[in-house]
Amino acid sequence: MTFDDLGLLPELLKAVHEAGYTEPTPIQAQAIPIVLQGLDMMGGAQTGTGKTAGFTLPMLQRLAHHASTSSSPARHPVRALILAPTRELAIQVEDSVKTYSKYLPLRSVCIYGGVDIKPQIAELKEGREIVVATPGRLLDHVQQKSVSFAQVEVLVLDEADRMLDMGFIPDIKRILAMLPATRQSLLFSATFSEEIKKLADVMLKNPQLIEVARRNTVSETxxxxxxxxxxxxxxxxxxxxxxxxxxxxxxxxxxxxxxxxxxxxxxxxxxxxxxxxxxxxxxxxxxxxxxxxxxxxxxxxxxxxxxxxxxxxxxxxxxxxxxxxxxxxxxxxxxxxxxxxxxxxxxxxxxxxxxxxxxxxxxxxxxxxxxxxxxxxxxxxxxxxxxxxxxxRGRSRHGHIREREEHRPHGPRSSVALPRPAAHVPTIAPDGFDFSKPYEGKTGEGAASKSAAPPRRPVKPVAALLGGFGKKNNA
CATH class of the missing domain: 3.40.50.300 (P-loop containing nucleotide triphosphate hydrolases)
Incomplete structure (x- = not known):
């Protein structure tokens, strides 16, 4: 089977061929006809299987009759919404949208957090039929009233299991409540947990289920x-x-x-x-x-x-x-x-x-x-x-260079520490004091006067603001 056998528009086929693709992957061969019929779909596919083109190509074909070269924002309302868990995935998906829609006058925008929101608002005000977004930043635009879902016809939830892992399911449910009831919904996930199945029950209507590989399998390559x-x-x-x-x-x-x-x-x-x-x-x-x-x-x-x-x-x-x-x-x-x-x-x-x-x-x-x-x-x-x-190597267990290292002679180690030769230290000071004898204090009046504690200085008064009792005269 080739892409020519899938019933795609000439504009889309031209873009696909220029991208270097001739034969669809299994997920593409199964998903494209279902999406072209306008049916809801639940797709199970691992990463790297080509599922992005599997929903992007038929989605563009379904929106092709809305394509307009007019510069009026009113002619370019949001008609397709694609939700992705991460900025990187959102950027990748929007790149695919741009690649395959290069010969169709359809506009797209990618919105995600971590960057200034103002340029995204400006693009949305110009009019965009296709919005690729992360859930959190999309809700920011909802609060800013810079996006409208009134004419959304297609919703795509990509990497739903990753959405679940990252805690985005409550945000997704908020977004679902804002969308028109009559729409086509597509959900893709590498795994189908009970939470994902519950989300699919809320999001999809009589979905077609396709799986191109066993769940939780890895590529044989x-x-x-x-x-x-x-x-x-x-x-x-x-x-x-x-x-x-x-x-x-x-x-x-x-x-x-x-x-x-x-x-x-x-x-x-x-x-x-x-x-x-x-x-x-x-x-x-x-x-x-x-x-x-x-x-x-x-x-x-x-x-x-x-x-x-x-x-x-x-x-x-x-x-x-x-x-x-x-x-x-x-x-x-x-x-x-x-x-x-x-x-x-x-x-x-x-x-x-x-x-x-x-x-x-x-x-x-x-x-x-x-x-x-x-x-x-x-x-x-x-x-x-x-x-x-x-x-x-002169390094500690954590890779840090030791500042001092003793140089030991080669040969077998011994657990007994060898005594070091004692260095000659003089014990008699020039004034006759013997360091080797215990210290004894001097006796007599001179010693008493020297050892007597000096009289304590009077304590200065402390201001009341600093915790004292106010200033007093010592006269």
Missing amino acids: ISHRVHMVSADHKRHLLLHLLKESNLSQVLVFVGTKFGASRLSVWLERQGINATAIHGDKSQQQRSEALEAFKAGTVRVLVATDVAARGLDIDDLPHVINYELPHTAEDYIHRIGRTGRAGKRGDATSLVAPEEKPRLADIEKLIKFKIEQVTLPDFDPGTAVYHEDRDRV
């Missing part, structure tokens, strides 16, 4: 491996992998924002060009870091799970889990950044002994055991790397 290592030496192992394997483009996942920043700084100090991306970064900083990574000027991108969804990086070869995620499903989303569109990918996890329960949960979810590759110098069961190597 990805190779998996695990390296067991103590938590204290993970960064040394990461540096070893980067240098010994000469990895060129690596996405490294950590658990916290602070950990991401600290690891990227440490890699920079070791001569590895790295940067971090996480929720505390501004949108401009995140965009610049991502573009530098895509362009190859940054070798390692250290990210939190904010980047596990929505990062669209062509031919990303390597993903490393510096820390395993707390939720097993997030492992699938993380490694879904590589091995996309049938290309080969590599997923490596650095697992500390205390993370073994998480590894077991992941293996239970994906239904196969991940190969464990032992590196003797970093295996937690070996003592060579832990203390001896750090001592030889």
Whole structure:
């Protein structure tokens, strides 16, 4: 089957062919005919399966009869609303909308938090048929009265399971209550939990269910491996992998924002060009870091799970889990950044002994055991790397250079401390005082007068405002 067999408009087919696509993916082949019929749909698909084009192309075709070259905002009301959990995913979806609608006079806008809201308000006032938004910023525009849902015909909820994880379901329910009852609704999710099914019952009407792969499965084009290592030496192992394997483009996942920043700084100090991306970064900083990574000027991108969804990086070869995620499903989303569109990918996890329960949960979810590759110098069961190597290299267990190190003679160690030769210290002072004898105070009147405590000075009065009793005369 080709895109020509799906009944798409010539304008859309031209844009698809220029983008280099000829055959639809399984999710596209199933979703496009359903959406073109105007039916509600619940789609189950993993990341990297092409689901964005699966709803974008038929949505554009359904809105094509509203296309207008008029500059009047009244001719460009919001007719399609696409909700995404993260800024990165929203930007990616809107890029796809622009790519496929280049030969149709339909306008789109992407609105998300972390940036100034005024330019977004200005774009909405000019009129936009398609709005791609994150839930929180969309509600900000609702409060600003800069967006109207009165003529919305199509609603798309992308990555619904991620919306649930990030706590956006209450915001989504508020948005659903503002939309017209008569509309087409599409919901996409990698997993279908009970909460997602309840949301689908509220959002969809007699939906068509399509699944292109088993739930919680990973791409067969990805190779998996695990390296067991103590938590204290993970960064040394990461540096070893980067240098010994000469990895060129690596996405490294950590658990916290602070950990991401600290690891990227440490890699920079070791001569590895790295940067971090996480929720505390501004949108401009995140965009610049991502573009530098895509362009190859940054070798390692250290990210939190904010980047596990929505990062669209062509031919990303390597993903490393510096820390395993707390939720097993997030492992699938993380490694879904590589091995996309049938290309080969590599997923490596650095697992500390205390993370073994998480590894077991992941293996239970994906239904196969991940190969464990032992590196003797970093295996937690070996003592060579832990203390001896750090001592030889003059570093502490945490990688800090020791300021002072005793030089000991070569040979077998002894548990008995050898006595040091005592240095010659004079015991008789020039004035005849003997330091080796116990101190004895002087006796007599002179001693008494010298040892007597000096008379105390009268206490000065303190002002009432400073907590005293007021000023007194001492005359």
